[in-house]
Amino acid sequence: MILAVHKHVIARIPRFSMAHDGQKTWLLNINGVRASDKGIYMCQVNTDPMISQIGYLQVVVPPNIVDDESSTSTVAVREGLNISLTCKAKGNPEPRIVWKRENGFNITVDRRKKVEKQHGNVLNLTKVSRADMGSYLCIASNGIPPSVSKRIVLDIEFSPTLVVPNQLVGAPLGTDVTIDCRIEAYPRPISFWSFQDSRNMIFSGSKYHLVTNEDGYKIHMKLTIRSLSPEDYGSYRCVTKNSLGEAEGSMRIYEIPRPFPNPKSTSGLLNGVAHIDLNKKHLFLLLFAYILTSWPFT
Incomplete structure (x- = not known):
């Protein structure tokens, strides 16, 4: 032309x-x-x-990620299954694709191999576990700035599991006591406390104080019962459920005697008679001094 x-x-x-x-x-x-x-x-x-x-x-053309040919921004898969994440990019020269985890953890490409980064348009993950959950970065570069990236969030779905650290907790009348349970679940579960065989939820108030700490798919629930009365002793249940299943654990709070304070060493007159309250250390020193003064040394 x-x-x-x-x-x-x-x-x-x-x-x-x-x-x-x-x-x-x-x-x-x-x-x-x-x-x-x-x-x-x-x-x-x-x-x-x-x-x-x-x-x-x-x-020369800087890289550009083609969204229509790449995985969506959020991908969900059941725990134990395989999943492939795809990232396509165009540019001249042809872009190179590198995969990394946003949190800096290694990528588990199969159950025996973990790598810091993986090359290629497709990232294959086998038998995924909840530890694989998180954000993955697809980074495209070809030497022509700027490099570009796409963030893909991988959600691993599994039914709730629950651990009760202490199933028996003893506490005296009138004291406060705290029990807890640890939950792992995704999608995010509904979790609550109940007392005895009742399915009614326990809510924070003058009698109860609830604390829930969440970290990704991990949940730590604490229940504090204030000023224990006889009616407060019994079984408390931690219940959690999501669309894939449910789990529960029970803890029993029982009464124990209130501890007595340690007696202190005292001395004085009781009914005109000298009264001395000695601890073991004083008795030993007194006995040792008596032996030294009364033993017939020659």
Whole structure:
């Protein structure tokens, strides 16, 4: 295709223009270079014989991730199954794809191999566990800045599991006592406390204080019963459920005697008789002094 003759642009492309320095140099200017502009260009001088000069225009394009051909921003899979995350990118030169975890943890590509990063358009994960849950970064680069990335959140779904650290807790009347349970579940479960065989939930108030700490799929629940009365002793249940199942654990609070304070050493007169309350250390020293003064040394 002929683009220009002398200073006249023949091709109807507004981005192309010609310039001449008035002597020997002719310039072809291309504004807003596009990937389609790459190719062979020839400058021809119609002399006899004809002379020409050929040049090749290489257009470099920074990477761009193609969302339509990549995994969605959030992917969910049941625990124990396999999953493949896909990331496609375009650019010139062809972009390279690197996968990393956003939290800096290693990627478990199979149950026996863990790597800091993985190369390729597709990241295959086998028999995923809840530890694989989190954000994965697909980073595309080709040496032409800037590099680009896509964040894909991997959700691992599993039924609730529950652990009760202490199933028996002793506490005296009138004191406060705290019991707790630890839960792992996803999707996020509904979790609550109940007393004895009642299915009624326990709520925070003057009698009870509830604390729930969440860290991803892990939940730590604490229940404090204030100023224990005889009616407060019994079995407390920690219950959790989501769309995949439910679990519960029980803790029994029982009464123990209130501890007595340690007696202190005292001395004084009782009914006119000298009264001395000695601890073991004082008795030993007194006995040792008596032996030293009464033993018939020769």
